[in-house]
Amino acid sequence: MAPIATTADLRKYGFSSREIQRHCTPAGPWQQLLPGVFLQKPSPPTRLDRLRAVLSYAGPESVITGADALSRQGAVLPVSRHIHVLVGKNMRRAHPWVLFERTNRPPGVVERNGLRLADPPRAALDMARRETNPRAVVAILDAVVDARLCSQRDLHEELRWSSRRGTALVRQALRHLYPT
Numbered sequence: 762m763a764p765i766a767t768t769a770d771l772r773k774y775g776f777s778s779r780e781i782q783r784h785c786t787p788a789g790p791w792q793q794l795l796p797g798v799f800l801q802k803p804s805p806p807t808r809l810d811r812l813r814a815v816l817s818y819a820g821p822e823s824v825i826t827g828a829d830a831l832s833r834q835g836a837v838l839p840v841s842r843h844i845h846v847l848v849g850k851n852m853r854r855a856h857p858w859v860l861f862e863r864t865n866r867p868p869g870v871v872e873r874n875g876l877r878l879a880d881p882p883r884a885a886l887d888m889a890r891r892e893t894n895p896r897a898v899v900a901i902l903d904a905v906v907d908a909r910l911c912s913q914r915d916l917h918e919e920l921r922w923s924s925r926r927g928t929a930l931v932r933q934a935l936r937h938l939y940p941t
Contacts, residue, residue: 765813768797795856808840812876815844815859823848824870824877826862827891830884831901833873836908838888838901845887847879862887866922881910882919889934890927898934906939913939 763770771781784791785799792800794814800806806814808829816823824830827845828838843860850863869880879887885905889898905911916935920928 763813764801764810765794765817766799766801767817768799771799795859809874809876811844811858815846816877818856818859819846819848819852819854819861822867823852824868824879826868826879826884827860827888830871830878831881831888831905831908831910833876833878834871834881834884834908834910836881836885836904836910838904845891847887866924881905882915883923885911885916886919886923886928886931889931892930895930895934898930899938902931902934902938 768781776784781791781799783789785793790801790803792803792806794800794806794811795818798814798818800810800814812825812829816825824847825833825844826847828840829844831838832840843858845860845862847862847864847868848854850865852861852863854861868883871878871880878884882905885901889901892898892901902916905916906913913935917939920931920935
C-alpha cells in the first residue's frame with residue numbers, strides 16, 4: 762500500500778472503520794492528515810506526504826499550484842506554510858494548512874513524483890497574485906524565468922487569459938521587468 766490512503770482505499774483492502782480508527786490512535790502506526798486521508802507510517806509527514814494527502818482530499822481534478830508546484834519543477838523559492846491547490850468551481854472544502862482556490866480555468870498539468878502540478882506560468886501567477894510586496898512579486902517572476910521553467914512571453918500570455926483579480930502588482934512587475 763502507498764503511504765497515503767483514503768478511507769475508500771483502506772476499505773478496498775478490507776479495513777473496517779473501527780480498524781482504521783484503531784490504527785490512528787496515538788500509539789498506532791498511522792495518522793490522519795486530513796478528513797478521510799491517512800498517512801500509513803508513524804513518522805512525521807514530509808512535505809511530499811502532505812502534498813499527496815491534499816490531492817487525495819481535494820479530488821482527482823485538483824492540482825497543486827504556487828510555491829510547491831514551482832519548487833517541485835526546479836524554481837528556487839521559499840515554500841509557504843499553506844499548500845495552494847486549484848479545485849473545480851463547485852468544490853467546497855477548507856482546512857487550516859490548505860489554501861483551496863476554485864477555478865473554472867484548469868491549468869496545464871505537469872506530473873512529478875505522482876503529483877499533479879500546475880504548469881509554471883500558471884503556478885507563478887497564482888503565487889504572485891497573493892503577494893502584497895512588489896519585490897516579492899518580482900522575485901517570483903525572476904525565479905521562474907531564471908530556472909527556465911517558462912519564458913517572459915509565457916507569463917504575459919498566462920496573464921492575458923487569467924482572472925484580473927489580484928493581478929495589479931503582477932501586471933506592473935511584468936511591464937517593468939519584461940516589457941512587450
